[in-house]
Amino acid sequence: MGVAALDPRAGRDNTSQDPTARQPLVLGGLDDAGVTERVCAIVEAPKPPKAWYVAFAIAASFTGILGLVVLYLITTGVGVWGLNKPVSWGFDITNFVFWVGIGHAGTLISAILYLFRQRWRTGINRFAEAMTIFAVICALLFPGIHVGRIWFEYWIAPLPNQMDMWPNFRSPLLWDFFAVGTYFTVSLCFWYMGLIPDLATIRDRAKTKVRQIAYGIAALGWRGSNRHWHRYERSYLLLAGLATPLVLSVHSVVSFDFATSMLPGWHATIFPPYFVAGAIFGGFAMVLLLSVPCRAWFGLKDLITPRHLENMCKILLATGMMVGYAYAIEFFISWYSGNPVEGFVFVNRAFGPYAWAYWTMVMCNVAAPQVFWSRRARSNPWIIFGVAAAVNVGMWFERFVIIVTTLSRDYLPSSWGSYTPTWVEVLTLMGSFGLFFTLFLVFLRFLPMVAMAEVKAVMPRPHREAHR
Numbered sequence: 423m424g425v426a427a428l429d430p431r432a433g434r435d436n437t438s439q440d441p442t443a444r445q446p447l448v449l450g451g452l453d454d455a456g457v458t459e460r461v462c463a464i465v466e467a468p469k470p471p472k473a474w475y476v477a478f479a480i481a482a483s484f485t486g487i488l489g490l491v492v493l494y495l496i497t498t499g500v501g502v503w504g505l506n507k508p509v510s511w512g513f514d515i516t517n518f519v520f521w522v523g524i525g526h527a528g529t530l531i532s533a534i535l536y537l538f539r540q541r542w543r544t545g546i547n548r549f550a551e552a553m554t555i556f557a558v559i560c561a562l563l564f565p566g567i568h569v570g571r572i573w574f575e576y577w578i579a580p581l582p583n584q585m586d587m588w589p590n591f592r593s594p595l596l597w598d599f600f601a602v603g604t605y606f607t608v609s610l611c612f613w614y615m616g617l618i619p620d621l622a623t624i625r626d627r628a629k630t631k632v633r634q635i636a637y638g639i640a641a642l643g644w645r646g647s648n649r650h651w652h653r654y655e656r657s658y659l660l661l662a663g664l665a666t667p668l669v670l671s672v673h674s675v676v677s678f679d680f681a682t683s684m685l686p687g688w689h690a691t692i693f694p695p696y697f698v699a700g701a702i703f704g705g706f707a708m709v710l711l712l713s714v715p716c717r718a719w720f721g722l723k724d725l726i727t728p729r730h731l732e733n734m735c736k737i738l739l740a741t742g743m744m745v746g747y748a749y750a751i752e753f754f755i756s757w758y759s760g761n762p763v764e765g766f767v768f769v770n771r772a773f774g775p776y777a778w779a780y781w782t783m784v785m786c787n788v789a790a791p792q793v794f795w796s797r798r799a800r801s802n803p804w805i806i807f808g809v810a811a812a813v814n815v816g817m818w819f820e821r822f823v824i825i826v827t828t829l830s831r832d833y834l835p836s837s838w839g840s841y842t843p844t845w846v847e848v849l850t851l852m853g854s855f856g857l858f859f860t861l862f863l864v865f866l867r868f869l870p871m872v873a874m875a876e877v878k879a880v881m882p883r884p885h886r887e888a889h890r
Contacts, residue, residue, distance in 0.1 A: 446882070448725060448877060460724065485856040485857045495850075504841060511829060517851055518568075525554040526673060528547075529612070532551050534662075542729060544879070546734070550709050555606070556865075601671065608661065625637035696745075702741050703813065714803045714810070736800070738794060
C-alpha cells in the first residue's frame with residue numbers, strides 16, 4: 423500500500439527524496455489558521471472520540487490497580503515480591519531502567535534535533551516531550567518503593583539533620599536520585615516553555631470564563647509581542663542546550679548502577695553508550711507507538727505526515743543496529759578477556775534457563791526493525807505499529823536479561839538461584855503502563871498535542887512562494 427493511499431487528504435507523497443525541492447512538512451493545503459483550527463479543535467471539542475473513552479477506562483483501571491498493589495506493598499513489605507538471594511533485583515529495577523529509557527526520546531527529538539535545526543521535529547515534539555515527563559514519573563516510582571520503608575525516602579536527599587549524617591555519595595541509588603531528578607526538572611521546564619504560545623492561543627479562543635482563566639494563568643500573560651518572542655526564543659535555546667547533555671548523561675549514570683559492580687556481565691565499559699543507544703531506540707519506538715493511533719483518532723495526518731513516520735523508522739533502524747552491535751560486542755569482550763566466568767555468563771544468557779528471554783530480546787530488538795529497510799514497510803502504519811510494539815517488548819526484556827541472568831549465576835555455583843515474579847510484581851508492571859497511558863490521555867484531551875507555533879514557523883511563507 424502506497425503512502426498516498428494511506429493519507430488521501432495529503433494529495434501527494436512527501437517522503438520522496440528530491441534534492442531540487444524541499445518536501446512540505448504540512449499537507450492538506452493547511453495555512454496558519456488551518457493549523458490552529460485543526461489542533462485546537464481537539465481541545466475545544468465537547469467530547470473526545472469514543473476510542474479515547476475506551477482507552478482511558480482501561481488505563482485508569484490499571485492505574486487504580488497500581489495504587490492498590492503499592493499500598494499492599496507498603497503495608498506488608500517487599501517480601502511480597504519474588505526477590506531472593508542471589509536475585510535481589512527483579513521487576514523493580516527492570517521497570518525503572520525501562521521507563522527511564524522511554525523518557526529519552528522526547529528530549530532527544532526536542533532538544534538535539536532543535537539544535538541541529540531539523541525542521542521535521544515540529545510535528546511530533548510536543549507529545550514526545552509529554553511522553554518523557556510521564557515516563558520519568560513512572561520510572562521514579564520504582565526506586566521509591568523498592569527501598570521498602572518509603573517514609574525514610576528523605577534520607578536520600580542531602581538534608582542537614584540532627585545526626586550530622588549525609589547520604590552515601592558512592593551509592594548508585596543517590597546517583598539515580600540526582601540524575602533522574604535533574605533530567606525530570608529540565609525536561610518539565612523545556613516542555614512547559616514550548617507550551618506557552620499555544621496555551622495563549624487556546625486562551626484567546628476560549629468561550630467560557632473558566633477556560634479563559636485556566637489557560638490564561640497557564641499562559642503566564644503571553645501576548646505575542648516582539649519582546650515576548652525574543653525572550654521565548656532565548657529561553658528555549660538555553661533549555662535545549664542544557665537538556666542535550668542530560669540525554670547522554672542520565673542513562674550513562676543509570677548504567678553505572680551495574681558497571682561499577684564486580685559481578686560478571688555487569689562491569690563492561692561499553693555499558694554507558696550501550697544504554698544510551700538502547701534508551702533512544704526504545705524511546706523512539708514508544709513515540710511511534712503513540713503517534714500512529716493519535717494521528718488517526720484525532721485527524722492529524724496532515725501534521726504528522728508519512729515523512730515524520732519514515733524519519734522515525736530510519737532512526738529506529740539505525741539505533742536497532744547499534745543495539746545489535748552492543749549485544750555482539752559483549753560476547754566478543756567476554757571471549758577476548760580470557761575470563762572463563764565472564765564467558766560463562768554470556769553463554770548462559772543465550773542457552774541457560776532464561777534463554778527464552780534472551781532470544782525474545784534479540785528477535786524484537788535486532789530482527790524486527792530490519793523490515794524498515796523496505797520503504798513499503800516504512801509507509802505502512804500497521805507494520806510500523808507492530809514493530810514499535812515489538813521493540814518496546816524487546817527493550818523491557820533487555821533489562822530483565824541483564825539484571826536477572828547475571829544475579830542468578832554469579833561466581834559461586836553454590837549460591838546460584840532462580841527468580842520468578844509474583845502477582846504483585848506483574849500487576850505493578852501493568853499498573854505502571856496504566857499510569858503512563860492515563861497521564862498521556864489526559865494530556866491529549868486538555869493540551870495541544872502538536873506545537874502549533876513551531877509548525878507554523880516551518881511552513882512556507884507567501885512571499886517566499888512569490889520568488890520561486
